[in-house]
Amino acid sequence: MGPFGLTPLKPFNRGTMIEISGLSKTFGSGANAFTALDDINVEIRQNEFFTLLGPSGCGKTTLLRSIAGFVDPTKGSLTIEGQDVLPLPPYARPVNTVFQNYALFPHMTVAQNIGFGLEMQDRPKAEIKQTVGEMLELVQMTAMADRMTSQISGGQQQRVALARALAPRPKVLLLDEPLSALDFKLRKEMQIELKRLQSETGITFVFVTHDQEEALTMSDRIAVMSAGRILQIGGPKDIYDHPAERFVADFIGDTNFLDATLQSVDGDVATVTLPSGKSVAARAVQGGSQSGAVTLAVRPEHATLTKESGLLDGVLQNIVYFGTDTHYHVTLDAGSAFVVREQNQPNAGELCEVGDTVGISFEAGVGQVLRD
Amino acid sequence: MAQASDTQATRRRWLLLSPALLILLFAASGPLLIVVIYSFLTPGDYGGVVWKFSTDAWFNVVVERDFFDDTLSFSDAHLSIFWRSVKLSLMTTLVAFIVGFPTAYFIATRPKDKRDIWMLLIMIPFWTNLLIRTFAVMEIIRNEGVVNSLLIGLGIIDQPIQMLFTEFAITLGMFYVYLPLMVLPIYAAMERFDFSLVEAAYDLYASRWRVLRRVIFPIVKPGVIAGSILVFVPSLGAYVTPRVLGGGKQLMLGNLIELQFGQGRNWPLGAALSITLLAIVMVALIVYVRAAGREEMSHG
Incomplete structure (x- = not known):
C-alpha cells in the first residue's frame, strides 16, 4: 500500500489517464505567429512515469502548461480521466505542478507551503495537519517543518515543492524540469527519490526534461519532441535502440549515420546495402520507404573494431580513452566518419594503432533504418 | 603610537559624521526645540512670544475658558478639528490604497518596457505645483464645475450638488494629491514580486x-505599509488642500495651527498644537506598525 492507501497499478491494468488529440498552440498572429505545439496526439496511462523530452523551445513546457491550464490551446482536445478539462481554470483541474524554480511561498513555513493546496480545498484542519505530517515524512523533511523556505537548501526546497504538489493527492503530477537547478550528485539522488515517490503514491507523473539520460533512467515511456511535434513515443529501450527519426537518434545518445540503399523490407527486417557494397539485415521503420536511399543508424557501442576487413573498412584516425571505455574514430573508405565504442577489459593489449587499416562490424538487426 | 592613531581615527569619524549631525541639529532638533520652548511661553500682543513661563497654551489645546464667567469646558472646536483631521486622513489613506493597489498591480504586470511610461503618467501630476493641482480639483467639483455642468446638461439633476467646501472635497483633494505616494512603494514591492x-x-x-x-498581498505588504504612512502623515498635517477645498469652514489641524500663528496671534498655542499633531502621528504610526507586525507573526 502506498501512502495514499492506493496500491500502484500493474502495467497491464493501466487505463488511460490523459488523452490529448490534435492539440495545437499558436502564439501571436500574422507574420509573428509562432507555432509552439503542432497537432499533438498522445495518450498517457494511469500511474505512468511519462517524460516529454526535447531541446529547449521544442514545446514540451507549453504542452505541460496546457495540461496544467496555464496555456489555452488554439485547437484540439485534452481529457483527464475522460473529462474535458480545457474549459477549466488551473485551480479546477485535478493536477498539480512542481515548478522549475519551485515557486515556494516565501512568507510561509515549510509545513504551511505543503498544506496550502489542502487549505484552498477547504479540507478540515485535522485532515490537513495529518496529511502535511505524512508528506513531510514522505520527503524526509519532518525536522524542517517550521523553517521558512528561505532557510533551507536547494535540494530541500525541491522536496518541499514535491510534497506541496503531492499533498492534495492530484490525479496527475506535472514536473517542469524540477531537477535542473540541482548539482550533479543531488540530481542523481532526486531521480531515484522521484521514481520511488511515483511508485509509492500511484500518481501519474508527467515529467519535462531536456536531459536524455534523466529521461532514459526514470521513464516508463518517453515522447521525444522537436519544433512543436512529437516525433516518437516509446519505452526508453525502444527509443534508444530503435529511434525512428534522425533527430531522435541524434538527440538521444551518440549515433553513426550511414548512407545506405534499401534492398527489401520484410515486416520488421530490412535488408540494406552499405557504402562498402556489403549487405546486412537491419530493423525496418514503420511507415518508411520500401526501397531506395535511406539513412542507417548504428550506435557506437553496437559496433566492433577488427584488424581484418569487416562490413565497413576504413583508417583509424584517433583513439580516445574514457576509463570505462575507449572511442575509436575511423574514417571510412567512403569518406564519412564512424565511431566505435569498446568497453575496456583489464590486461587487454592495444587493439589497434592510429593509422591502421581496420574493419567495422555489427550484428544483423542492430542497425536501424530511419524515416526520412 | 596606537593611541595617537586611535584619536586620529575618532576625529576623522566625527568629521565625516558632521554634515549629518549639523543637519539633524539645525533642521530637525533645533526647530523642534524652539517649538517646544515657545509652547511654554506667553503670547505677545501683536504675535510673537513674551519670555514668561506659562502652561496656558497646553491647557488651551483641549480646554477652553468661558469668556464671560471663566468656567472651564472641553474645547469642542479643537476636539472636532482633531477628529476631522484623523478621520479624513484615514479616509484618504483608505481610498488611496483601494485605488493605488490595483494601479500598482496593473503597472507591475505590464511588459517591462511599458512600465516606465505608466509610472511617468502617475508621477507627472506630482511634479505640478500643489496649489495648481488643488485648484484643478476645485474646478472639477465646484457648483458650476465640470461634474455639475455635465450632470445638469444631461438632465440627471436640476440643482448643482454641493461638493466644494465639504469633507468630501477635502478627502478627494488629498487623495488626488497623495496618490503617487501610495502607488510608488506598492509598485516597488510588486515589481520584485515573483509572479510564478x-x-x-x-x-x-x-x-x-x-x-x-493569501499570496500577493502578504508579500507586498511592506509596500502597502510604507505607502499608507506616506499618505497618512502628510494628510494629517495638510494645510493647502483643506484651506482651498474646505473653504475655511472645514478646518483641519494644519489650518488651526496656521490660525494661531496668524490671525489668532497666539504663538504658544500654535506651538502646542504642532507638538500635539506630532504626538498623534507618532502614536498612530506605533499602533499601525505594531498591528501590521502582529499580523505577520500570526500568518508566519
Missing part, C-alpha cells in the same frame, strides 16, 4: 481572490 507564485497558487486550487489575499 501566482501560478503556483492557482495550481493549488486557490481562486483569484484567494491568490490576492
Whole structure:
C-alpha cells in the first residue's frame, strides 16, 4: 500500500489517464505567429512515469502548461480521466505542478507551503495537519517543518515543492524540469527519490526534461519532441535502440549515420546495402520507404573494431580513452566518419594503432533504418 | 603610537559624521526645540512670544475658558478639528490604497518596457505645483464645475450638488494629491514580486481572490505599509488642500495651527498644537506598525 492507501497499478491494468488529440498552440498572429505545439496526439496511462523530452523551445513546457491550464490551446482536445478539462481554470483541474524554480511561498513555513493546496480545498484542519505530517515524512523533511523556505537548501526546497504538489493527492503530477537547478550528485539522488515517490503514491507523473539520460533512467515511456511535434513515443529501450527519426537518434545518445540503399523490407527486417557494397539485415521503420536511399543508424557501442576487413573498412584516425571505455574514430573508405565504442577489459593489449587499416562490424538487426 | 592613531581615527569619524549631525541639529532638533520652548511661553500682543513661563497654551489645546464667567469646558472646536483631521486622513489613506493597489498591480504586470511610461503618467501630476493641482480639483467639483455642468446638461439633476467646501472635497483633494505616494512603494514591492507564485497558487486550487489575499498581498505588504504612512502623515498635517477645498469652514489641524500663528496671534498655542499633531502621528504610526507586525507573526 502506498501512502495514499492506493496500491500502484500493474502495467497491464493501466487505463488511460490523459488523452490529448490534435492539440495545437499558436502564439501571436500574422507574420509573428509562432507555432509552439503542432497537432499533438498522445495518450498517457494511469500511474505512468511519462517524460516529454526535447531541446529547449521544442514545446514540451507549453504542452505541460496546457495540461496544467496555464496555456489555452488554439485547437484540439485534452481529457483527464475522460473529462474535458480545457474549459477549466488551473485551480479546477485535478493536477498539480512542481515548478522549475519551485515557486515556494516565501512568507510561509515549510509545513504551511505543503498544506496550502489542502487549505484552498477547504479540507478540515485535522485532515490537513495529518496529511502535511505524512508528506513531510514522505520527503524526509519532518525536522524542517517550521523553517521558512528561505532557510533551507536547494535540494530541500525541491522536496518541499514535491510534497506541496503531492499533498492534495492530484490525479496527475506535472514536473517542469524540477531537477535542473540541482548539482550533479543531488540530481542523481532526486531521480531515484522521484521514481520511488511515483511508485509509492500511484500518481501519474508527467515529467519535462531536456536531459536524455534523466529521461532514459526514470521513464516508463518517453515522447521525444522537436519544433512543436512529437516525433516518437516509446519505452526508453525502444527509443534508444530503435529511434525512428534522425533527430531522435541524434538527440538521444551518440549515433553513426550511414548512407545506405534499401534492398527489401520484410515486416520488421530490412535488408540494406552499405557504402562498402556489403549487405546486412537491419530493423525496418514503420511507415518508411520500401526501397531506395535511406539513412542507417548504428550506435557506437553496437559496433566492433577488427584488424581484418569487416562490413565497413576504413583508417583509424584517433583513439580516445574514457576509463570505462575507449572511442575509436575511423574514417571510412567512403569518406564519412564512424565511431566505435569498446568497453575496456583489464590486461587487454592495444587493439589497434592510429593509422591502421581496420574493419567495422555489427550484428544483423542492430542497425536501424530511419524515416526520412 | 596606537593611541595617537586611535584619536586620529575618532576625529576623522566625527568629521565625516558632521554634515549629518549639523543637519539633524539645525533642521530637525533645533526647530523642534524652539517649538517646544515657545509652547511654554506667553503670547505677545501683536504675535510673537513674551519670555514668561506659562502652561496656558497646553491647557488651551483641549480646554477652553468661558469668556464671560471663566468656567472651564472641553474645547469642542479643537476636539472636532482633531477628529476631522484623523478621520479624513484615514479616509484618504483608505481610498488611496483601494485605488493605488490595483494601479500598482496593473503597472507591475505590464511588459517591462511599458512600465516606465505608466509610472511617468502617475508621477507627472506630482511634479505640478500643489496649489495648481488643488485648484484643478476645485474646478472639477465646484457648483458650476465640470461634474455639475455635465450632470445638469444631461438632465440627471436640476440643482448643482454641493461638493466644494465639504469633507468630501477635502478627502478627494488629498487623495488626488497623495496618490503617487501610495502607488510608488506598492509598485516597488510588486515589481520584485515573483509572479510564478501566482501560478503556483492557482495550481493549488486557490481562486483569484484567494491568490490576492493569501499570496500577493502578504508579500507586498511592506509596500502597502510604507505607502499608507506616506499618505497618512502628510494628510494629517495638510494645510493647502483643506484651506482651498474646505473653504475655511472645514478646518483641519494644519489650518488651526496656521490660525494661531496668524490671525489668532497666539504663538504658544500654535506651538502646542504642532507638538500635539506630532504626538498623534507618532502614536498612530506605533499602533499601525505594531498591528501590521502582529499580523505577520500570526500568518508566519
